[in-house]
Amino acid sequence: MFNPLQTPHSGYHWDGSSDRFFEGWYYRLTLPSGGQTFGFMYSIDDPIGSQSYSGGAAQILGANDEYLYxxxxxVQRFWARRDRLGLGHWGKTESSLKSQLLEPTLFQRQIKEGYQATATLNQGFICDRAKQNYCRWYYIIEPIYGVGR
Known part of the structure; x- marks a missing residue:
């Protein structure tokens, strides 16, 4: 069924082959008061694994151009939906659950480092131990219009 608010071509595009593959996603958040803008960038590189460059990343460009990576x-802790926008990657966790979209409160309790994002949710926690910087975020997105099919 067609959802007019669904972001077109937003599903995960890896076909499972061993060919070199990269995909990335970008979320931009602008706070209404003050206009501070944040960019959340997520990526997966060669999800088949076993290469030195296989893996994922989360990058945040924050207020006052602060940057966290x-x-x-x-790659086994990465998940993504093929049919619509939905992805996540778990770093530190004591959970034995398969990587998947979690209820926000369960994610906060179980996932010590990582992220999950959909068309209506963006949540995560990452830490740069070298600089002793961290970012925890959780916000709800309410789509108001869509484009294309």
Whole structure:
């Protein structure tokens, strides 16, 4: 069924082959008061694994051009939906659950480092231990219009 608010071509595009593959996603958040803008960038590189460059990353460009970057080398802890916008990557966790979209409160309790994002949710926590910087975020997105099919 067609959803007019669904972002077109937003599903995960890897076909499972061993060919070199990269995909990335970008979310932009602008706060209404003050106009501060944040960029959340997520990526997966060669999800078949076993290469030195296989893995994922989360990057945040924050207020006052602050930048935070975290890699997630375990491709088995990455998940994404093929039919619509939905992805996540778990870093630190004591959970034995398969990587998947979690209820926000369960994600906050179980996932010590990582992210999950859909068309209506963006949540995560990453830390740069070298600089002792971290970012925790959780916001709801309410689509008001869509484009294309």
């Amino acid at each position: 975290r890699t997630f080398p375990d």
